[in-house]
Amino acid sequence: MWLLCDCQGQNTTELLNFCRDNLPEDIRTGICMPTYDSMKKYQGSWHIEEKTVFPEYFLIKESQKETLRNAFAQWPYTEAFCSSIAETSTQLLPEQEKLLQSFLGKENHMKMSAGYIKDGTAFITQGPLQGKEKMIRKIDRHKRLARLEIPIGDKFREIRAGLEITSKS
Template sequence: MGVFVVQVVGGQEDRAAALIAKIAQGAVEDCFVPKREIMHRKAGQWHRILEKLYPGYVFVQTSMPEQVREALGRVPAFTRMLTSAGDTCLPLTADEVAWINATTNVDTHVMEMSEGVIEGDRVMVIRGPLKGHEARITRIDRHKRLAWVDMDMFGRHKAIRVGLEIVSKK
């Protein structure tokens, strides 16, 4: 059983995930779009909203990737499974799957807000999915309640935005 990545049109991730799950019904164990919970300020009030963690991608858990890839041809939207140069379906590495499982809720696939404190020049996360992953944080925007986290995903190095509220600074 592996987790494979399907590239889709940006903004259509949820619709594409539902279509893939329906069309490749017997071959797909789980089809999901990982999301992050962030704080957004609107009309002077802070609200929790969900954004896509990896825009333009749908994650498919399956033990039959070739059947899923074949079923993608019947999806009435742009869908393409990420493959190697030899046209072989590439699953996420064990480290990438472990990162997703450690930071997102298993049932909802949502990375919830984290809370932290700043002591001197160090960030210490006290609650949330970033706890224990402080070394990956490269930048913090305290005003927008965001942190940038370095990670390797899809075979390349990238920084993703996640929710982090700094509750105190010492």
């Protein structure tokens, strides 16, 4: 089972770098900061950038929670964070975990999706959003992003995903 944990205002990049540099391999594999492809235009062309799916959150395997808390005790910035890791975490239900894995794949990264809009309805032709069109709440064609609402624990959370709309009619 996965837990979604709040970083308690910590910089997620610093937290990830700390994990990579200081934690043993078996603990590191239980930590995940999922990312997605996002398009940004600069220098006259479009470039793919990676952004975090859950800003200020990370995923850990429930079995690693105590080990992770002990490991984070070494990091000076996380004293309050360590004590509240259990209180701020949201447990994903098995079907929610399966849905999230269908978006992220084995690499814990959501690739760009592509599709078209016909008569006001989005049709996704490729990528992880294919078949999940009903979860899309808003499409920003200019930024090439889709906002989705997915169930996490007992609430719904908004996430973003890269989506290129190739045509609209």
